[in-house]
Amino acid sequence: MNYITEKVREIPVKESCDVLVAGGGIAGISAALAAAREGAKVTLIEREYTLGGLATLGLIAIYLPLCDGKGRQVSFGIAEELMRLSIRYGTERREDTPAMKAWLSDEIDINKRKKYRFEAQYNPHTFAIECEQMLVKLGVKIIYGTVAVATETDNGKITHVVIENKSGRSAIAVKSVVDATGDADICKVSGAATELFKKGNSLASWYYYFKSGKVRLRLLGAIDDPNNPDQEGKLSDRKFSGVDGDELSEMTILAHAEMLKDIDSRRKDNPEYVPVCLPTIPQLRTTRRIVGITTSEIDDMHKRVESSIGMVGDWRKRGPVYELPFEILYGKEVKNLITAGRCISATDEMVEVTRVIPACAVTGQAAGIAAVMTDDFASIDVSELQKKLVASGVKLHEDELK
Ligand SMILES: Cc1cc2nc3c(=O)[nH]c(=O)nc-3n(C[C@H](O)[C@H](O)[C@H](O)COP(=O)(O)OP(=O)(O)OC[C@H]3O[C@@H](n4cnc5c(N)ncnc54)[C@H](O)[C@@H]3O)c2cc1C
Known part of the structure; x- marks a missing residue:
């Protein structure tokens, strides 16, 4: 292969923010929402011109269950908020079914809920616009048509994220960064350890x-x-x-x-x-992800996790509940970089559980709040993060479930 050497060039630092969220899929939307609600100055960089990633542009419009399949809701907070938002214009399937009635009613009837999963098929188009409106109202700066391509680091921390769009190449000064690109792009360009999904992706054409x-x-x-x-x-x-x-x-x-x-x-x-x-982004289940301080594993079900940031069920079967540890969101190489969604640290087997919409929202919410709290994730007081998550409606442990 031939190579050329790019000329060194100066690029403008056009702005600064507290939290830069790269990627506006479900994980990025959740992270930006959570960070903005904590009062941070948030910039969200999105390659496309619509929010939602796979969940909208990829036409993956089935909001998989927020429950454990045994009648208990396990994912709360922004995961539930976005599900309710996604069906504000009605569901596309399972509408007015006993399932939706059982789960959307304020009255908890566990026997009714046991019969059905708390899931819905929504309209991706209205959902994308709703998410955009919500973030804009909270003051999140969304920069569309923009790819985060590189970072500048100093002393183990990202100081700038380099972006490219119609205006050319420029930089944003940052305090902390949420990698919600689905493919751990920011981890990769910043020198964080990553790994690839070994099985690869099958061809999808939804x-x-x-x-x-x-x-x-x-x-x-x-x-x-x-x-x-x-x-x-x-x-x-x-x-x-x-x-x-x-x-x-x-x-x-x-x-x-x-x-x-x-x-x-x-x-x-x-x-x-x-x-x-037609889908306008490739329908990829799982690609590259961070190697975290801890890696989530399929056998972790029903284990109490002291650093839990929220729970997910297994959409494929009834019963399992996972408490997700905070340490699966960040690695040891880059202090102020945290991941959310498809690119968190999980084994190939466990990714099947963590890659779906509810888990992306759960991890996005935690990453967004954490990114406001610190620019060194290893030193965060996890109990403070948990207090903030609980205050925003998240349940952390299985023994709290009704
Ligand atoms: C065939 C298939 C079927 C599925 N079925 C379901 C299902 O029924 N229900 C379910 O819940 N889940 C399903 N999933 C999984 C689920 O849709 C996704 O895993 C989830 O939506 C991922 O969210 P995310 O935010 O982590 O990533 P993504 O949705 O991938 O979002 C990443 C965003 O980042 C942007 N981006 C990427 N790189 C950059 C960059 N460098 N700079 C700026 N922006 C960037 C992308 O444009 C995108 O908007 C399915 C997936 C596939 C492929």
């Missing part, structure tokens, strides 16, 4: 179509089948790491081709069958 006066989600490829987890409704044998530019373009083109094939085959029976919305 899209919306119009049928009988209703918009519906077509789940094509990468559908989890608990009885056959390696198949995932397979479209192709190829696996994708999700962190290679060429490969991502190939994946996108393949996904589009599969979609067209599917549309053509469905049009044979129904000539009026048309797609109405």
Whole structure:
């Protein structure tokens, strides 16, 4: 391969903030929301021109359960707030079902709740706008169409995040940074230890179509089948790491081709069958993540975690409850960098639990509050963080559940 050497160039430091959130998916939205509510000056950098990441632009519009499948809600705070916001314009599926009635009612009837999971299919478009409005009202500065590409560090701390957009390259001076890019991009460019998901990603091609006066989600490829987890409704044998530019373009083109094939085959029976919305970001389950001080593991279920920042259930089965330790959010190399969402520290097996929407909101909320409290995560007083989380509605331990 040939190389060129870029010329050293000065770039303007255009602004400063207390907390820079890189990535505006569910994790980034939650982190920005939590940090802004703590009174911080927050800047959110998003590569696309809409918030929500996979949960909106990726058309992954099923808000997986906030409960343990045994009638107990386990994820609270912003995880619940965003679920309720996502269905403010109604659910797209399971609407008016006994399930939603059982869970949305203020009256807790555990026998009714036991029967159903607390989950919903929402409209991604209204949800994205709702999230944007909420953050703007709180004073979060959202910078769209912008990629966080590099960092400057001094003494183990990020001092500036370098961004690129239509205006060119510039820098933002920061106190602390939340990496909510889904791919641990900031960890990677700052020298934090990271690892890749070993199994790779299957080809997914989910899209919306119009049928009988209703918009519906077509789940094509990468559908989890608990009885056959390696198949995932397979479209192709190829696996994708999700962190290679060429490969991502190939994946996108393949996904589009599969979609067209599917549309053509469905049009044979129904000539009026048309797609109405395509995903505009690659549908990747898990890619690169931080190597944290602690790594969350699948066998950690029902364990009491003293540094818990909130709980999640396992969307695939009823019963498990996980208390998530604060130490899975940050590593030892970069003092003022914390992660949230898909790129927190979890084993390949556990990522299946932590990568979904409720867990992204739980970790985002904790990361956002922590980022306001300190620029050195190893030295934070976790009990103070927990007090703030509890004050904002989060439950930390399984023994507190009703
Ligand atoms: C096929 C498939 C099916 C799924 N099904 C479900 C489901 O039914 N229910 C469920 O709950 N979950 C599901 N998931 C998982 C879930 O949708 C995601 O894991 C979750 O939404 C991830 O949120 P996040 O905020 O961590 O990351 P993302 O949604 O990936 O958000 C990251 C954001 O950061 C931006 N970004 C990335 N890099 C940069 C950068 N360098 N600079 C600036 N911005 C950047 C991206 O544009 C994006 O908006 C599914 C995922 C897939 C792929």
